Amino acid sequence: MxxxxxxxxxxxxxxxxxxxxxxxxxxxxxxxxxxxxxxxxxxxxxxxxxxxxxxxxxxxxxxxxxxxxxxxxxxxxxxxxxxxxxxxxxxxxxxxxxxxxxxxxxxxxxxxxxxxxxxxxxxxxxxxDFSRAATLFPVGVALVAGAGDLTLTIGGVTLGGITTATIAAVLLNQILTPRSNSREPPSCP
Known part of the structure; x- marks a missing residue:
């Protein structure tokens, strides 16, 4: 894992x-x-x-x-x-x-x-569009994690700066990017 x-x-x-x-x-x-x-x-x-x-x-x-x-x-x-x-x-x-x-x-x-x-x-x-916080924040975190070589060791496996930067960017993008729902909510009778 x-x-x-x-x-x-x-x-x-x-x-x-x-x-x-x-x-x-x-x-x-x-x-x-x-x-x-x-x-x-x-x-x-x-x-x-x-x-x-x-x-x-x-x-x-x-x-x-x-x-x-x-x-x-x-x-x-x-x-x-x-x-x-x-x-x-x-x-x-x-x-x-x-x-x-x-x-x-x-x-x-x-x-x-x-x-x-x-x-x-x-x-x-x-x-x-870097005027949006949902874009700027993941990019900023990824740049600092990558440039600073943010290294994490989990269970004997070491994740280097490139790995932590990529994971942070992908996760933050998924969390912060609004999703459109193609299904409309059910209407009340």
């Missing part, structure tokens, strides 16, 4: 990535959501069969897309294969460890800033 929310996080994250890439490229990818979910599901099942965790796309790649303006999936597949090869090289590992921590931290700040700015663009393109 504690691991089930991870699946929800992966689905929400994947949909967010599709929306962000659609906004960046100017080509909506909503029609490909089923294929994207299927790919993530198969990859997660394969990872689980080998003792791994659920997998998803990496939002960092969206930041790289924005920065480089390269949107080719073939380029990212080639880069992934190259990264795997570099990961097998002890020399390259030593080279990465030689980079000062402040430099890596600065790169991380820039990269995650690009990601956050891309999400703001998605919100603007979709005319999200």
């Amino acid at each position: 504690l691991l089930a929310p991870v699946g929800l996080v992966l689905v929400a994250e994947n949909m967010g990535h599709l929306k962000a890439i659609g906004a960046v490229t100017g080509h909506p990818l909503d029609s490909l959501a089923g294929r994207a979910f299927m790919g993530d599901g198969v990859a997660s099942m394969l990872a689980a069969s080998l003792g791994g965790t659920g997998v998803t796309t990496y939002v960092e790649n969206i930041g790289v897309m924005v920065l480089s303006r390269v949107y080719s999936t073939l380029t990212f597949a080639a880069a992934g294969c190259f990264a795997i090869l570099l990961g097998c090289s002890p020399f390259f590992g030593a080279l990465l460890r030689a980079i000062p921590e402040p430099v890596l931290s600065g790169l991380a700040i820039g990269l995650f800033g690009l990601i956050a700015a891309t999400m703001v663009r998605v919100w603007m393109d979709n005319n999200v």
Whole structure:
């Protein structure tokens, strides 16, 4: 039961990535959501069969897309294969460890800033109404939980900031969003 929310996080994250890439490229990818979910599901099942965790796309790649303006999936597949090869090289590992921590931290700040700015663009393109508390509160809680890496440990399972932010956003959205009832109340005789 504690691991089930991870699946929800992966689905929400994947949909967010599709929306962000659609906004960046100017080509909506909503029609490909089923294929994207299927790919993530198969990859997660394969990872689980080998003792791994659920997998998803990496939002960092969206930041790289924005920065480089390269949107080719073939380029990212080639880069992934190259990264795997570099990961097998002890020399390259030593080279990465030689980079000062402040430099890596600065790169991380820039990269995650690009990601956050891309999400703001998605919100603007979709005319999200932030004047409504029912919208503003879940987004604010999710941003603080994610950026602050709000970590919860429940029964030996640790939920990191991305997980707690996603769960908070989904639950608060469900609680605060008014629902329309298509059935009218019965009339009194």
